[in-house]
Amino acid sequence: MIPTAPHSMLEANDPPATDVPPAVRLDEVSCAFGTTLAVDNLNLDLATGEFFSLIGASGCGKSTTLRMIAGLQRPTQGRIIIAGRDVTDLSAEKREVNTVFQHYALFPHLNVFENVAFGLRERRVRGRDLDRRVGEMLEVVGLSDRGHARIRELSGGQQQRVALGRSLILEPSVLLLDEPLGALDLKLRRQMQLVLKQVQSRVGITFLYVTHDQEEAFAMSDRVGVMGGGVLAQVGTPQDIYRRPDSAFVADFVGASNRLAATVTGGGPGAYGLTLAADGRRLSAPGTPGLAAGAAASLILRPEALRLGDRVGDVLAGALVDVSFLGSQTVYTVAVEGCGQLTVADSRPDAPMPSAGDQVDVAFDGKDAWVVAE
Amino acid sequence: MKRPSGLAIITLLVLVFLFAPIIVVVLNAFNGNRTLDSWGGATGHWFSQAFHDPAVRSALWVSVRAALACTAISLAIAIPAALWARRAGPRARAVLDGTTYMRIVLPEVVAAAGLFLLFRRINFALGMPTIIAGHVVFTSAYATIILQARVATLTTTLEEAAADLGAGPWRRFRRVTLPLLRPAVIVAALLVFTFSMDDVVTSAFLSGDTVTLPVLIFGLMRFHVTPEVNAIAAGVTVLTLVTFSLSAALLGVRTGTSMVTGARASAAAT
Numbered sequence: 001m002i003p004t005a006p007h008s009m010l011e012a013n014d015p016p017a018t019d020v021p022p023a024v025r026l027d028e029v030s031c032a033f034g035t036t037l038a039v040d041n042l043n044l045d046l047a048t049g050e051f052f053s054l055i056g057a058s059g060c061g062k063s064t065t066l067r068m069i070a071g072l073q074r075p076t077q078g079r080i081i082i083a084g085r086d087v088t089d090l091s092a093e094k095r096e097v098n099t100v101f102q103h104y105a106l107f108p109h110l111n112v113f114e115n116v117a118f119g120l121r122e123r124r125v126r127g128r129d130l131d132r133r134v135g136e137m138l139e140v141v142g143l144s145d146r147g148h149a150r151i152r153e154l155s156g157g158q159q160q161r162v163a164l165g166r167s168l169i170l171e172p173s174v175l176l177l178d179e180p181l182g183a184l185d186l187k188l189r190r191q192m193q194l195v196l197k198q199v200q201s202r203v204g205i206t207f208l209y210v211t212h213d214q215e216e217a218f219a220m221s222d223r224v225g226v227m228g229g230g231v232l233a234q235v236g237t238p239q240d241i242y243r244r245p246d247s248a249f250v251a252d253f254v255g256a257s258n259r260l261a262a263t264v265t266g267g268g269p270g271a272y273g274l275t276l277a278a279d280g281r282r283l284s285a286p287g288t289p290g291l292a293a294g295a296a297a298s299l300i301l302r303p304e305a306l307r308l309g310d311r312v313g314d315v316l317a318g319a320l321v322d323v324s325f326l327g328s329q330t331v332y333t334v335a336v337e338g339c340g341q342l343t344v345a346d347s348r349p350d351a352p353m354p355s356a357g358d359q360v361d362v363a364f365d366g367k368d369a370w371v372v373a374e
Numbered sequence: 375m376k377r378p379s380g381l382a383i384i385t386l387l388v389l390v391f392l393f394a395p396i397i398v399v400v401l402n403a404f405n406g407n408r409t410l411d412s413w414g415g416a417t418g419h420w421f422s423q424a425f426h427d428p429a430v431r432s433a434l435w436v437s438v439r440a441a442l443a444c445t446a447i448s449l450a451i452a453i454p455a456a457l458w459a460r461r462a463g464p465r466a467r468a469v470l471d472g473t474t475y476m477r478i479v480l481p482e483v484v485a486a487a488g489l490f491l492l493f494r495r496i497n498f499a500l501g502m503p504t505i506i507a508g509h510v511v512f513t514s515a516y517a518t519i520i521l522q523a524r525v526a527t528l529t530t531t532l533e534e535a536a537a538d539l540g541a542g543p544w545r546r547f548r549r550v551t552l553p554l555l556r557p558a559v560i561v562a563a564l565l566v567f568t569f570s571m572d573d574v575v576t577s578a579f580l581s582g583d584t585v586t587l588p589v590l591i592f593g594l595m596r597f598h599v600t601p602e603v604n605a606i607a608a609g610v611t612v613l614t615l616v617t618f619s620l621s622a623a624l625l626g627v628r629t630g631t632s633m634v635t636g637a638r639a640s641a642a643a644t
Binding site: 070071072091092093094097098099101103105106107108109118119122123166167170 | 534
């Protein structure tokens, strides 16, 4: 979609040195609106050149965090440091960060070229230099032939790319993206995810990406932060977040998960001993550190860690409630006595197709499960 | 043939009532009979007489200058007021709205008399400045209301985007806010200009020896209506119509659509 055009940022980009300060540091940042605390004592370091995503439900404080880094929202407490410089008291126009807004916020009275040129004109770039740089950027975002188009003549995907080009042309040290793909249909979203990822690795700019879509975040990010209620619940690689969530909240937010109530009987993070609340059976599973014997815990089982109709490992007997064939996988809902309804996913092409009401066994291995505090 | 409905008859009567006087004025402007008792044949004499009358020419010039100054000052008041109202707290907003509507609701003669007394008290000579001040009192209120309506359709997102791209407060206003407000600014300017051009009451109180065109016409008519007055009125009417048709044509093609897309863009941004 985006041609691999030569760009000045490529040459300018050196590999990140080890002693450079973090691209962005949030130091005990809070933001209150009246009595509501939108962001609560956030600490976060973004490494230079990394693709970091903040995910969370709407109202979790992720957009507020982004706006504070952009300078569009003042934190009520804490400091914001960009590339080693405290910018907390600096207004948005003086910060070396740029934003791709949720609905693009393109200027309707300017054409594509002038939208992309907006920031350069503020920096007093004029004449041939301006034409050249805007031309190059339009090429990077694949809109070379649409320079004179009005914004309203563009499709959603094209508008998205204008917004991206308008920000990237200023070669910010950090690019902030606020649900930039939210308004696009699914297919275009996937396409644009690839585009964003390619652009990011090409220009080497730190990306801070805000989305409520965990799949989108996983697909693109080096690291992901999960937010809830203004608090950063966990930061880690997508694999960490998905396989080793710190809490039931994180496990629930990133993908469907089954939770079985259990009590810790002993052991350590590598293998906790557990008693399952449903039927008192004993089993062993890895989990988050710090769970003491006797603590109430949740056993997290991803749908793909469960096997239908298998009797190897731990087996739970239940009744099939629903079978949904989704194409790439088949999803079963099974009611298990004492455990509620479990979701089982099978991505084999020859997945069994029993009918609702059938008695079925659901098997899992303790090592594929994950224990978190209740 | 279908019998005309009651509504059609009423509409027709209203239109006749509204436009008949204007038609009579225009016709009499060409009336060859000096006393206007009857039709004395068509003539263009009165127009040429009015046009060459130094009193008429100077009054017209006074009116145009006053209207231009009034337009500029009203916009200079209304644009910041409308933008400020967006960010103002509820109490400040109530004060602004209150004073704005007050300037429109207050009977013109009261405001004019008040200003007249004030200027007399402080010994400020009546003339062009007092005419302009008197007009601005109410024209700036109309302009504020028109601009506030437009500002209400804008979200702050585009200004935030401009700030994000490095534009300071003044540059944001020049490059984003003002262009988006332009349709409303043009409409407000036209309205203010016309209101100032044809104002009689305020001008009569505050003009002193500086006579505006409407005040001149009013004075001429006090004794008897001459064909020359009709010619001046017809001339002003034609001028107004031409100005408005031109601006309507310009606005209809350009700002009509940009108003819609602007509103749509800001709706999408919310």
